[in-house]
Amino acid sequence: MTTVSETKWVGRAIRRREDPRLLAGKGKYIGDITLPGTTYVHLVRSTHAHARIRNIDTTKAENYPGVVAVVTGEEVAAAMKPMLVPSIIPRLGGELQIPTVYPLAIDKVLWVGDPIVAIIAENKYIAEDAAQLVEIEYEPLPVLEDPEEALKSDSPKIHEDWKSNVLWHGELGDGDVEKAFREADYILSERFYGHRTGCAPLETRGAVASYDDFTGLTLYINSQRPHILRMALSQILNIPHDKVRVIAPKDVGGAFGTKAPIYREDLLICYLAMKLKRPVKWIENRMESLMTIGQERDQIHYLELAVRKDGKILGLRDRIIADVGDGRTGVYLGFVMPWLGAAYLTNAFDIPNVHIDLSCVVTNKPCLSPSRAFGEFPARFAMDYALHLVARELNLDPRDVFEKNIIKKFPYVTATGITHDSGDYVGAFKTLLEALDYDRVKQEQKEARKNGRLIGVGFAMGAEMSGIGSQVFVAMENQPGYGSATVKIDTHGMVQVLEGDSPQGQGHETTIAQAVADELGVNIDDIYISYGDTFATPFASGTLGNRGASYTVSAAVLACRKLKTKIQKIAAYLLGIESDSEEFIFANREVIWKKDNSKRVSLDDIADVAIMAPTKLPPGMEAGLEATAYFEANIASMLSIGVHGAVVEVNPKTGDYKILRYVVVDDCGVPINPMLVRGQVHGGVVMGIGNTRYEKYIYDEAGQPLCTTLMEYHMPSAADVPDIEVIEYNVPTPYTPLGTKGKGEGVPGPVPATLASAITDAIDRPGFKLLNLPLTPESIWRALNEDK
Amino acid sequence: MYPAPISEYFAPSTLEECLDLLDQYGNQAKILAGGQSLIPLLKLRMADAPIIIDINRVIELQEFGEKFLESGNRVLRIGALTRHKTLASHPLVLSKYPIISDAAKYIGDVQIRNRGTIGGSLVHADPAADLPVPILVLDSTLRLVSKDGERTFSADEFFLGLMMTVIEPNEILAHIDIPSPQPGTGAAYYKYSAVFGDFAIISIGARITLQDGICQSSRIYLGGVNPRPQRAVETEEFLNGKTITSEILQKATDVMVEEVIVESDMRASDTFRKVLLKQYGFDVLSKAVQRAKEEQI
Numbered sequence A: 001m002t003t004v005s006e007t008k009w010v011g012r013a014i015r016r017r018e019d020p021r022l023l024a025g026k027g028k029y030i031g032d033i034t035l036p037g038t039t040y041v042h043l044v045r046s047t048h049a050h051a052r053i054r055n056i057d058t059t060k061a062e063n064y065p066g067v068v069a070v071v072t073g074e075e076v077a078a079a080m081k082p083m084l085v086p087s088i089i090p091r092l093g094g095e096l097q098i099p100t101v102y103p104l105a106i107d108k109v110l111w112v113g114d115p116i117v118a119i120i121a122e123n124k125y126i127a128e129d130a131a132q133l134v135e136i137e138y139e140p141l142p143v144l145e146d147p148e149e150a151l152k153s154d155s156p157k158i159h160e161d162w163k164s165n166v167l168w169h170g171e172l173g174d175g176d177v178e179k180a181f182r183e184a185d186y187i188l189s190e191r192f193y194g195h196r197t198g199c200a201p202l203e204t205r206g207a208v209a210s211y212d213d214f215t216g217l218t219l220y221i222n223s224q225r226p227h228i229l230r231m232a233l234s235q236i237l238n239i240p241h242d243k244v245r246v247i248a249p250k251d252v253g254g255a256f257g258t259k260a261p262i263y264r265e266d267l268l269i270c271y272l273a274m275k276l277k278r279p280v281k282w283i284e285n286r287m288e289s290l291m292t293i294g295q296e297r298d299q300i301h302y303l304e305l306a307v308r309k310d311g312k313i314l315g316l317r318d319r320i321i322a323d324v325g326d327g328r329t330g331v332y333l334g335f336v337m338p339w340l341g342a343a344y345l346t347n348a349f350d351i352p353n354v355h356i357d358l359s360c361v362v363t364n365k366p367c368l369s370p371s372r373a374f375g376e377f378p379a380r381f382a383m384d385y386a387l388h389l390v391a392r393e394l395n396l397d398p399r400d401v402f403e404k405n406i407i408k409k410f411p412y413v414t415a416t417g418i419t420h421d422s423g424d425y426v427g428a429f430k431t432l433l434e435a436l437d438y439d440r441v442k443q444e445q446k447e448a449r450k451n452g453r454l455i456g457v458g459f460a461m462g463a464e465m466s467g468i469g470s471q472v473f474v475a476m477e478n479q480p481g482y483g484s485a486t487v488k489i490d491t492h493g494m495v496q497v498l499e500g501d502s503p504q505g506q507g508h509e510t511t512i513a514q515a516v517a518d519e520l521g522v523n524i525d526d527i528y529i530s531y532g533d534t535f536a537t538p539f540a541s542g543t544l545g546n547r548g549a550s551y552t553v554s555a556a557v558l559a560c561r562k563l564k565t566k567i568q569k570i571a572a573y574l575l576g577i578e579s580d581s582e583e584f585i586f587a588n589r590e591v592i593w594k595k596d597n598s599k600r601v602s603l604d605d606i607a608d609v610a611i612m613a614p615t616k617l618p619p620g621m622e623a624g625l626e627a628t629a630y631f632e633a634n635i636a637s638m639l640s641i642g643v644h645g646a647v648v649e650v651n652p653k654t655g656d657y658k659i660l661r662y663v664v665v666d667d668c669g670v671p672i673n674p675m676l677v678r679g680q681v682h683g684g685v686v687m688g689i690g691n692t693r694y695e696k697y698i699y700d701e702a703g704q705p706l707c708t709t710l711m712e713y714h715m716p717s718a719a720d721v722p723d724i725e726v727i728e729y730n731v732p733t734p735y736t737p738l739g740t741k742g743k744g745e746g747v748p749g750p751v752p753a754t755l756a757s758a759i760t761d762a763i764d765r766p767g768f769k770l771l772n773l774p775l776t777p778e779s780i781w782r783a784l785n786e787d788k
Numbered sequence B: 001m002y003p004a005p006i007s008e009y010f011a012p013s014t015l016e017e018c019l020d021l022l023d024q025y026g027n028q029a030k031i032l033a034g035g036q037s038l039i040p041l042l043k044l045r046m047a048d049a050p051i052i053i054d055i056n057r058v059i060e061l062q063e064f065g066e067k068f069l070e071s072g073n074r075v076l077r078i079g080a081l082t083r084h085k086t087l088a089s090h091p092l093v094l095s096k097y098p099i100i101s102d103a104a105k106y107i108g109d110v111q112i113r114n115r116g117t118i119g120g121s122l123v124h125a126d127p128a129a130d131l132p133v134p135i136l137v138l139d140s141t142l143r144l145v146s147k148d149g150e151r152t153f154s155a156d157e158f159f160l161g162l163m164m165t166v167i168e169p170n171e172i173l174a175h176i177d178i179p180s181p182q183p184g185t186g187a188a189y190y191k192y193s194a195v196f197g198d199f200a201i202i203s204i205g206a207r208i209t210l211q212d213g214i215c216q217s218s219r220i221y222l223g224g225v226n227p228r229p230q231r232a233v234e235t236e237e238f239l240n241g242k243t244i245t246s247e248i249l250q251k252a253t254d255v256m257v258e259e260v261i262v263e264s265d266m267r268a269s270d271t272f273r274k275v276l277l278k279q280y281g282f283d284v285l286s287k288a289v290q291r292a293k294e295e296q297i
């Protein structure tokens, strides 16, 4: 007889159920979806960063054989509401100026890549040929690239009807900051800069739309949040909700946040399908992708810390200036990321007195779009690296400075209003130092120095969001935070789970199945997961912000538990037992009475009764075996901690550095599948290293993007990154049914401060500091030679 | 990122057919070798090729090995279609011409090295490409053929500037001949790039001939620094006739950093490129000297 613990799936590093089809090249991505009669779109985009459009001549393009239609901005705008409808405008207080947004530029372009004309043709080659025949006359306007320039009152205004170039301004914080600074023994005051970088998913954006008057609009799109998009489409396009169906494909080739917003192209493709009554397909090319999405970070922090001489931080002041680009991408408007960066600025530290002034400034660049470590990447760099600078300044061991300031009591609410639910941050931190063998490395550092080798050790922390509860999310993005799932046992006793989120590589087919298998005592192969289709799945906000393991898995577990109550009643009835229902064990596809193991019914028999032979059900019981649950944690938000440490060797002659060790101590509550957690940590660290050292979206003074292919936007490959050691340090959260929390979203966050502090420790020269990302060898060489 | 219309695709199997086609279509035609530069350019519409002549089946362009010329001189002949992979790993290269492997083995990634050819790389003449530097350092000759006949250029004559060479639209690069080195010759190459397998921020190639510890002759070229690999003539002059010590190599590096004209781009500033040259110049020279002792170029 199989015991319950032998059948336990949660906690096992089983292989991903998704991988066989992906490895065999049988994944179904947006690019694989083509409907009969499909037409193809190519967009003519602005070659100027800021200009008035004087004239658009599309005649030649229209006459090119194979062109179906050529469409310009006014026509599209006339068919819909301005895109930023109230339901997708964040309500975060402060002062917000909202741009008027339509899919195509009408009389003005605001960045290189701003879409102006859509060419629709019988195939994608023709569409691109014809695009080259469109003639656009521009009248160039002054280009604003520097947000601090754009802030000046005499600066030209990018959105002419605004009173300034500030899209959002507001303040965050609490406590008596003045007093903290008055009582400080030392005040650290520095300007930190985190450059424009983020991510570049292997699969670019893409959409296929079709329309007919009876079924309405169907949009296949590799969105992270099909339900939210559906709602917005219905409102913006004035189509009844029942006539808008959004379907995210089964496989999405990575998103990292970039596929969460509501983009102008999404609306355009829908409009074109409605106009032409033919399916329309658009797949963003790599150049468009690098010109449009994945650009995040881009924050300047004027950070001040009020410090007691033992290293305790009494207060924090920060003035943040974020370059949000044109601010015209829906839901986030480019400013929700820096806002969250500010809200999470104090990271894992107990800093009671905080005042943050945040200005989100528009420039002639594409709008910021979310990227893994949402808004936090530059903030973590500033905060954690500042703690190292404090230690250096006060001649303290940085490990003591960290320990002194790490949050110790839970739940903890930061001065910016973020709730840390539970955990053992100090324990995780100490585990890292042990794993690094900190004292020995410091010893080795001294010896190496004698031989002219510069070795350094550094560390940083990241308290990453693990989903955001409705209490916060409703205000932040006008959306619920709950997780939702429907669990159905079918006529063959197999279990279907329908989730409202829409994964892009997170492995939900594996992890949700592991949790459900344990709940219902079935085999993982008995479970199939469905997602992406808004006509079939329960409403939810989408796969983002580490919601999966915390919220969505929990919803699936709760749905199972609802179902289990009914199943136990049926079992008791069939077995002829007087039972109080919760007296059964679910194992090995059987429902077993705890009081007498011989009394058992197979799940198949119960499904058969409930679905196919309802006459055998207890009198009065409703037929069917399905339940839907919406999970909301009984706390405003959950966070999961990661502590990163690195040992580096620096070549002082060139500023080049080598990562000798990279260690992550990681808490995700309960790992549903430790292999997937490790994968998330590995991927997150690699992205963090890429963002810290190699990747940068560069613009010249005229606002021309210089990194429009992967030959210029340098992402590291396996050969560029070190071995990443991962140590689990899990503290189950009491706020989810299984104790699970999310992991992966915030992992890149601690990387820049980890590397910056390690490099600074290796150089170990008074006054040497690295205040600007990226940390390229040249930038380090410059820092070394400037302070000489 | 789809190419402009391509009206004809030819895949001839003899050199003669190739030359006929080139003669017929001239400027309209583009030769397709490994496609690792041409295809991206076509997709970006930075190049236009109504006619494609795929040379991958042409046997005459696939020679590889040592041979004796009529003059009696022995050369390493590398057919234009020789793949980067062969140059990176062929036993003959590894044992006798390791500088070529130094350069070829870090070109792009495995897929690119499997497809990319030396002919394509040299004709494409990217200033930050890897193969031009060792080809220059080894005083190679390049054979161009066309309907009109054959032309032979030294590598130094072949490269004109940024992605420009002496080749005419009706010509094809057939092969490269690398002369046998004098006894006591060694050579080495190193590239510094932003990410692994990327184009060079700087690259350095050096060849040194030693006799009794004295430098008889030398050849040094630097890649990635400006529109064409640049010869470090003063450094060569500095080295020639000197007894090679580590101190001399250090000084030679300084001369090299001093003489080279470097440009800035977004990968690195001119100053930083000089920092890199200073750091790695010495290593490359030392390695060439070490190989000279082992008779490896």
Ligand SMILES: Cc1cc2nc3c(=O)[nH]c(=O)nc-3n(C[C@H](O)[C@H](O)[C@H](O)COP(=O)(O)OP(=O)(O)OC[C@H]3O[C@@H](n4cnc5c(N)ncnc54)[C@H](O)[C@@H]3O)c2cc1C
Pocket: B030, B031, B032, B033, B034, B035, B036, B037, B038, B039, B040, B080, B081, B106, B107, B108, B109, B112, B115, B116, B117, B118, B119, B120, B121, B122, B123, B124, B128, B129, B130, B131, B167, B171, B172, B173, B174, B197, B198, B199, B200
């Ligand atoms: C992602 C990526 C990374 C790369 N990284 C590097 C790198 O690190 N270092 C490096 O050096 N290179 C790099 N390359 C370029 C690579 O080496 C190319 O293979 C090479 O530049 C071109 O060779 P090919 O055979 O592919 O030529 P093709 O692309 O087929 O042709 C290139 C040009 O040469 C012409 N041509 C080709 N053969 C002949 C011939 N026999 N006679 C006359 N004309 C000819 C073609 O008409 C075309 O104009 C990289 C390429 C890519 C895509």
